[in-house]
Every structure is written in structure tokens, then in C-alpha cells.
Amino acid sequence: MGKKQLWYIIIGLLIVNIGTISFFTFSQKSSTAGAADTETVATVGGEKITRDQWLHELDERYGKSVLRDLIDKKVIAQMAKKYGIKASEREINQEVTMFKTVLNPSDNKESSLNERQLQEDIQTNLLLEELVTKDVVVSDDEMEKYYKDNASLYNIPTTYHVSQIVVPSKKDALKTEEALKNGSHFDVLAMETSIDADSAPQGGDVGYISADSKEYSDSFLKTVESLKEKDWSKPVKVEGGYAIILLNEKINGTKFTYEDVKNQIRRQIALEHLKAPMSPGNFWKDAGVTWFYGKSGEND
Incomplete structure (x- = not known):
């Protein structure tokens, strides 16, 4: 086993x-x-x-x-x-x-x-x-x-638990950012507005990704690395639109x-x-x- x-x-x-x-x-x-x-x-x-x-x-x-x-x-x-x-x-x-x-x-x-x-x-x-x-x-x-x-x-890379809200345009992303600032819950907004079919039903949760992940762009990963736990990002250009990224947890490499x-x-x-x-x-x-x-x- x-x-x-x-x-x-x-x-x-x-x-x-x-x-x-x-x-x-x-x-x-x-x-x-x-x-x-x-x-x-x-x-x-x-x-x-x-x-x-x-x-x-x-x-x-x-x-x-x-x-x-x-x-x-x-x-x-x-x-x-x-x-x-x-x-x-x-x-x-x-x-x-x-x-x-x-x-x-x-x-x-x-x-x-x-x-x-x-x-x-x-x-x-x-x-x-x-x-x-x-x-x-x-x-x-x-x-x-x-x-x-x-x-x-046993060689664990630095890993991030990430959520995202993906919307079609930067204008939509700015509206989402404003809603978050006004107290809206990230997971609720993700389920209601995110166009990412995989993460939206999970409240935007994309799981744990490493700093050298090949699934995400350099700009996405650099944004993740710059965040503090429980903080969300400014709009980031991604395939198909713009994303607001939330860092839930960071696990330091060891x-x-x-x-x-x-x-x-x-x-x-x-x-x-x-x-x-x-x-x-x-x-x-x-x-x-x-x-x-x-x-x-x-x-x-």
C-alpha cells in the first residue's frame, strides 16, 4: 500500500x-x-x-x-x-x-x-x-x-493555498475588488460571479500550488508570492479575463x-x-x- x-x-x-x-x-x-x-x-x-x-x-x-x-x-x-x-x-x-x-x-x-x-x-x-x-x-x-x-x-517546495475570482474584464474585476472592500465574502462572490468552472463551485478554491507550478503564469505566481495570508490581490490578467487572488495559507519549503x-x-x-x-x-x-x-x- x-x-x-x-x-x-x-x-x-x-x-x-x-x-x-x-x-x-x-x-x-x-x-x-x-x-x-x-x-x-x-x-x-x-x-x-x-x-x-x-x-x-x-x-x-x-x-x-x-x-x-x-x-x-x-x-x-x-x-x-x-x-x-x-x-x-x-x-x-x-x-x-x-x-x-x-x-x-x-x-x-x-x-x-x-x-x-x-x-x-x-x-x-x-x-x-x-x-x-x-x-x-x-x-x-x-x-x-x-x-x-x-x-x-521529502523535499517540500514552498506551497500556497490559493482561491481566485475570475471575471471577463478589468472593469468587472474592479467591481469585485470594491465589493470585497465593502465586506462581501470572497467565497460567496466566487460562486456568484467567477467564470472559472473548476474553482467557482468551490468558492474559488484552487487548492495548493507550488512556486514552480507550470499551470499558472509568472505574473499569477509572483502575485501569490507577494501576498500575506488572508489578503487578496489587485486584478491580475489571466487567460480568459482578470483574477482577484486570495492567499489562504503559505507553507514554507522544507x-x-x-x-x-x-x-x-x-x-x-x-x-x-x-x-x-x-x-x-x-x-x-x-x-x-x-x-x-x-x-x-x-x-x-
Whole structure:
């Protein structure tokens, strides 16, 4: 299992987290019995859809996966405590940096990057990696070779998290700039006025780009480099019009040494040696799980 595959697991956890929050938000709003169950949430040609029907459908579609996710997180936390496994703040922050700069999370249009959720999911993933590899022995020679063979992975370029609003003319761009100065929200304006089909639905978010990106013009990149975090630019000429650029976050370039990533490499090599999939379900029996959908230890 490659490192990118592990990061896709983290993206999946983020999506499930968003679904969990939405699911339970809807459920909590309907906690009042009786009349609330028959409350109409929509009508179609005069036919009603009740809150009870809606929530039943949510439960049928997502209830099992949401509950499994909650169980898995508790299983990982309890098993990590049992075996004395921890994820340090330094390791978590290091993985967050690599996740943002190596695998652009905005490539996944279903997920909304949330810093707290990202850190929590990376911590959970690190603990799971440590749990499933705790009995695997990896030699120093093997780890050093892996570091040398994958040196570029640990050389992080300066990276910028950028949003943009692209409009047809400079006149439109000046109007957008004026609206921002008057208190309009950048993401709302992007969704309402930007002509960039990829970023507009994301509130203008184009994800993380490096200083040597080939996808953007020199003038665009120089403008990004000149901005302070949370500031937006003057109108910049781009293909198809003019852009107002917002710098959400800057990640300074760094090179992780072998000692910095030694433990990460150990886990990576160990995971590649394992034949069984990396799944919290492997620990359900040990954790004594029982749940609504089956007997203890049943997690399929």
C-alpha cells in the first residue's frame, strides 16, 4: 500500500466526517417525537415528504457507515492506549504538511478541507498504521535505502493555498475588488460571479500550488508570492479575463531529514510487507465491539 493510498484513506475519513456531522445535525433537529415526525420537509406536485421519511432514508443509506466510522475511531483509540501507542504532535504536523503539498486535497471536490478534522483524521490514521505494523521488524538499511530512493517526496517546495475570482474584464474585476472592500465574502462572490468552472463551485478554491507550478503564469505566481495570508490581490490578467487572488495559507519549503521521517518510513515499508488490509475491523474482536447491525466483531 503506497503513501498516496493512505492519504486517500484520510480524504475518505474527511468525507465521512462531513457526512457524520450532517447526519447527526439532521437527526438532532428531529429529536422531538410526534408532530415533528410528520412535519413536511418538501412537497412534489402536492404530495408531501415528511421529516420521518427523510430521516429513515438517511438512516438506510448512511446509518451503517456512519456508525461503523464512530466505532472504528473508538476501537483505534482504545487499542492504541492498550498497546501504549501514541502519535506525537510533530508527526501529525509533518503528515499534514506532506498531505497538503504532495497530494492536493482540493483535487477531491467532495471534501471540504477542515484543519481540525484533517489533524484528527491523520492522528487516527497514524495510530492505525502503528497498530497494524507494531510486530513488523524493518532494518535500518532498508529504511535508509527507501529514503534515498524517494528523496523527492521529502523535499517540500514552498506551497500556497490559493482561491481566485475570475471575471471577463478589468472593469468587472474592479467591481469585485470594491465589493470585497465593502465586506462581501470572497467565497460567496466566487460562486456568484467567477467564470472559472473548476474553482467557482468551490468558492474559488484552487487548492495548493507550488512556486514552480507550470499551470499558472509568472505574473499569477509572483502575485501569490507577494501576498500575506488572508489578503487578496489587485486584478491580475489571466487567460480568459482578470483574477482577484486570495492567499489562504503559505507553507514554507522544507527538506525532511532521514531522522525526521524514519518512523514514517518504517510504517510504510511494514505496511507493504503485510498481506492483510489495513483495517480497524481487525481489532473489533479484541475491543469487544457489539453493534446494531450484527454480533460482536462483525464489521462487514
